[in-house]
Amino acid sequence: MPGAPDQQERITQDPPHAPPASSVTGPGGEVWHDEELPGLHERGDKAEKVQAMFGAIADSYDLNNRVHSLWRDEAWRRTAVRMAGVKPGESVLDMACGTGDLTQAFARMTDAEEIIGGDFTPEMLDLARHKRARLSDRDKGRIEYVAADAMNLRFEDARFDVISIAFGIRNVQRPEAALAEFHRVLRPGGRLVILEFDKPRFPPMRWFNDFYCGQVMPRTATWISRDRSGAYRYLPESVSGFMDRDELAGAMGRAGFDSVRQKVLTLGICVCSVGLKT
DSSP states (O other): OOSOHHHHHHHTSOOSSOOOGGGTOOGGGOOOOGGGSTTGGGOTTHHHHHHHHHHHHGGGHHHHHHHHTTTOHHHHHHHHHHHHTOOTTOEEEEESOTTSHHHHHHHHHOOOSEEEEEESOHHHHHHHHHHHTTSOHHHHTTEEEEEOOTTSOOSOTTOEEEEEEESOGGGSSOHHHHHHHHHHHEEEEEEEEEEEEOOOOSHHHHHHHHHIIIIIHHHHHHHHHTOOSOHHHHHHHHHHTSOOHHHHHHHHHHTTOEEEEEEEEGGGTEEEEEEEOO
């Protein structure tokens, strides 16, 4: 990877906002209590709880993604890659990479020179590295996974041509700080791609989505994962209390991104937003 040796060492260390999971995990492994969910985005310990939660569900994360998106999540990620417009030789940073699905989609679908997946949950990164071994030699040779905090990226200014974050911006303690960091480490002409859940505006779809995410998914996902952390009670609350597509576009603009364009996916269940650093 380009960069001075001391920076190479820094970016692979644990990020600063990574306390032990035991500090936010209650008896039986519970992270989120029902009374904590309203107003969760304003909690000062949100980052620590999110990290502990994702560590708890890492092993079943991919299966739940497939089942509860009705196998649409991979198509959504392919759309994000296409909208990024990666050119041969460019550098990509996939933040909140989780188990690496979007990172690997960039490798399979583009001729990027390097693709870095960053996440602050060690259990997710372990799975991403394991999955990387299944790729072709060409694809896995371009991917590197590092511990990274979206609010404090340990990369020099103007380092990347594309930054992506899929279903992760709402999990960041301070999304505006992450957007500012993304702008800083992008080169002029670089693109920020945000794939995130949204609130469908077509009433029948909105009603179905509210019932599915509020009643069905928390029960079935918890059963599949045997989760005790409260992760799948957190999910619908984290979406309903977060910015909608218009508010997200506004936040991207305030962070310095121009020409924000958005593509609504699956009748508004999620939206892919792309902003340009000029």
